[in-house]
Amino acid sequence: MNNEAISLGLANVTGSGIFFKGLYYSTAEAIKGRWFEHAGWIGGWPVIVAYDPKNMNSIFIVNEKNHSLTKCNSINPHSEYGEKLEKYFKSIQMLKMKHFARRKRKMPNSRGRHNDLT
Numbered sequence: 001m002n003n004e005a006i007s008l009g010l011a012n013v014t015g016s017g018i019f020f021k022g023l024y025y026s027t028a029e030a031i032k033g034r035w036f037e038h039a040g041w042i043g044g045w046p047v048i049v050a051y052d053p054k055n056m057n058s059i060f061i062v063n064e065k066n067h068s069l070t071k072c073n074s075i076n077p078h079s080e081y082g083e084k085l086e087k088y089f090k091s092i093q094m095l096k097m098k099h100f101a102r103r104k105r106k107m108p109n110s111r112g113r114h115n116d117l118t
Contacts, residue, residue, distance in 0.1 A: 011049045011059065015040030015089075018061070018072055020049055025059055025072035036089065 009020060013035050017024035030036060039045070050069060051059040060069035 005052045005054055006050050007053055008062070009049050009051060009059075010046050011061075012044045012046055013039045014044045017075055018047065018049075018059075019044075020051070020059055021056065023056060024075050026075050027061070027070055027072040029061075029070050030072070037092075040089075040093075 011018050011020035011025070013019075013030070014024075015036055017026050017036060018030065019025075026036075048062040048064065049059045049072075050062055057074050059072050059074075061072060062069060
């Protein structure tokens with residue numbers, strides 16, 4: 001990133017990625033930290049980003065605590081990769097819902113017996 005062209009902006013973490021200036025971005029840190037999943041559940045949140053207006057292929061999240069930068073690469077949610085990513089997240093959500101439903105059915109009822117309907 002050319003230091004002369006650095007600009008700062010505010011991006012939003014969403015269920016579909018980090019949204020900034022009409023584009024979506026992702027980073028390994030966000031995937032590992034399940035940011036997109038959390039944003040889908042509780043709503044998004046803003047993050048400060050540094051970027052080069054002449055090259056929007058990547059942006060950098062500014063860590064306010066230690067002033068480090070985390071590179072985010074652009075993704076197109078309508079591309080084949082973006083569609084696969086969205087399908088993956090939806091399948092994970094479905095598995096989690098099935099898991100929680102199964103756990104709920106196996107929880108003891110008020111008489112001390114299990115509600116095992118599986």
